[in-house]
Amino acid sequence: MLDDIATSAADGSASGETKGSKTAKRVRAAALKLFARHGYAAVSMRQIASEVGVQPGALYNHFPTKQHILKDLMLQHMRGLHDAWADWTKQRADTADPLESFVSFHIGYHLQRADEVFVSYMELRNLEPENFREIEATRQSYEAILTEILNTGAAAGRYEVADPRVATRAIIAMLTGIPTWYRQGGSLTRHDIETIYLDMVRKSVAPGPDQTPKGAG
Amino acid sequence: MLDDIATSAADGSASGETKGSKTAKRVRAAALKLFARHGYAAVSMRQIASEVGVQPGALYNHFPTKQHILKDLMLQHMRGLHDAWADWTKQRADTADPLESFVSFHIGYHLQRADEVFVSYMELRNLEPENFREIEATRQSYEAILTEILNTGAAAGRYEVADPRVATRAIIAMLTGIPTWYRQGGSLTRHDIETIYLDMVRKSVAPGPDQTPKGAG
Amino acid sequence: MLDDIATSAADGSASGETKGSKTAKRVRAAALKLFARHGYAAVSMRQIASEVGVQPGALYNHFPTKQHILKDLMLQHMRGLHDAWADWTKQRADTADPLESFVSFHIGYHLQRADEVFVSYMELRNLEPENFREIEATRQSYEAILTEILNTGAAAGRYEVADPRVATRAIIAMLTGIPTWYRQGGSLTRHDIETIYLDMVRKSVAPGPDQTPKGAG
């Protein structure tokens, strides 16, 4: 269920759009790895160049500034996320519960992109204002998917949420935290993780049989 | 309920302090603010000094290195958290539900320390190994409080959690994310936030009426 | 006799050099001059850069640290000394007295390299331990040449020295002190210097006809 989420965008060597030279790809890969481990501000162009196996000046044949590399990584991640969600919904249009579907998708996609996720959430403050606005817009439009699911479901009585936007943030925060501690090869498989979180999310927005008992509250 | 959490230790601008160096405190305050906004690596000692209104060299009368400032901030935050929890439980020993108590405390404490929380979660990777170990130990001992609550409650049939340590992480992530988006003066009061999250957390670990489902649950 | 000692390696401003970085050589020249005048510790990279006519950062394209510049200078000096001695002995294999030959060579070579000599003897303590060991080894192997000459000559009855290693140090100290006070254009020519010192050294290790009269001492 998880494993059929596309990996294509990551290395980019397969798809039709070349997305820049071979070196540009290796720069992206090196920067992603280094930004994720040490943070954007703590990584120098020299380190990236060294990881790529090239002199610092060569990087500027592919990205005009360090900031462009960061923006490029985050934009590609957000676009990949949107595209993957579009694919996912296309392939399983009629799945029973849309919340379950979203959570499955989100966990699956994010567990395979720990570095991208980490960078995208940690380095927002290092984006220059204009870049921030652009990335933030795509991030919000992704979160809006979940908000819409919650809204629709709540209207239908399937879920009970006091504030769908707050609930969205709570759920996203919960799910996005996974890659910060989950390590492959531990006692829990990705499927275990998915099951546990799916259960918690589902219950967290479930119509309360006892809690906040509506009428008698 | 939220507002009675102590603020004294944080800014320390109060009266009873020894006499001499208020500067150290102002350095801590400036660094906290700047680290939270721009990140440890992106903040220079010059910026901190300038914010304090002092020459850069003067910082070194109070902290031997930049790294020491970071460690000091994080250690003080974690200790404050533990101490505040100890106070909290002392004052309300017999509260009905310990999970509810913990969540109330956590939200209340963290909403008043957005910067400390942000720095403590974002800058872990910028701690030198030995400092990291020290901070991480206190962080884990804090999370263990929640794990223990879940464990005990699950044994008593009050909660239903597949894996208390995973549930701990999920809940902590959810709650800790609040200060990243919550802004005072918005449409939601702190009390609203507390109510919403309390409800979601409670339900997320509630014995499942539907999940693991039906008759055989 | 003195003037035929090669000067080629020292300034290297000659023609046959590869092409690109003449800068490294100019850095060496500037550092040598400044270290000799003010001492390694008292000279800043900024001063060197300024003397070269370049920004401080540019120095690091040629030498990874200030310490490397010092080591490079000293190593090059010691190697040049060894090589020049090898050349010298090749060209005058059958000279009557080897002590005389050594002293002539030593004075001649050192008078042309006052700065190198000064730095090499003054800055030993500013070498990091590993560099010190390396330089010290070459220095000792140079002094061993003189010790061997004294040993052989003493065995043949040509000289009389109580302890050849102590005599070596005495002679080297005497000769090496010359560039600290000798200034070209004064009343003494290099040839005068050579004659005077040659005489003193020769006598200092001469078989004593009257002094320490052996049996009657």
Next chain:
Amino acid sequence: MLDDIATSAADGSASGETKGSKTAKRVRAAALKLFARHGYAAVSMRQIASEVGVQPGALYNHFPTKQHILKDLMLQHMRGLHDAWADWTKQRADTADPLESFVSFHIGYHLQRADEVFVSYMELRNLEPENFREIEATRQSYEAILTEILNTGAAAGRYEVADPRVATRAIIAMLTGIPTWYRQGGSLTRHDIETIYLDMVRKSVAPGPDQTPKGAG
């Protein structure tokens, strides 16, 4: 013969003149040791203060600047040298050979003051011009003693030196080099050293049986 050279000036605790406070003496001792090991420019006031066991600011109660400490050390050394020479000649007015007497004295005095000697010869270039002139004058007046001995002895036919001032420098350099390599507890006693160097010096200025040679000498 060596050991009766006065040690009084070094610690200064015995003699009538107090030469400043107890702390001032400890500052001098600390600075001497550190300057000798690492060089004036490489030693900070903080290091000296730390060695003394005091805060940096306290040093300025005893010496107005770092440069004053250096000058003080060198001046005291040179004065001690002159005074000790005066004592020495007073006590042994009629000794047979004045050159032998001078060499004995010089070796004996310098072997007991390795640090002072080292600093006095190495740090001349770190003296500010006026201080340099002052120290240099006393140094030259000390060397003049030897020059005078050589002059007188040459006139009497006891020695044969081409240029007494050059010979002075050669001899002083030879002797002054001793403390750079001599270590107590090695295979050679101070008496051995004295004997060896005395012999070499004596011969180096002896009327030449071979040099300036033969009949026409």
Next chain:
DNA sequence: AATGAATGAGTGTTCATTCAT
């Protein structure tokens, strides 16, 4: 005399970036 805190300048080194080759 000594401290603790500060200054203002300076340290060696690294930074993102540029550019002739």
Next chain:
DNA sequence: TATGAATGAACACTCATTCAT
């Protein structure tokens, strides 16, 4: 495209020195 060398600004940190206490 890539290199090697350079720039100009900045980095964390240290310096000698001052001064109120």
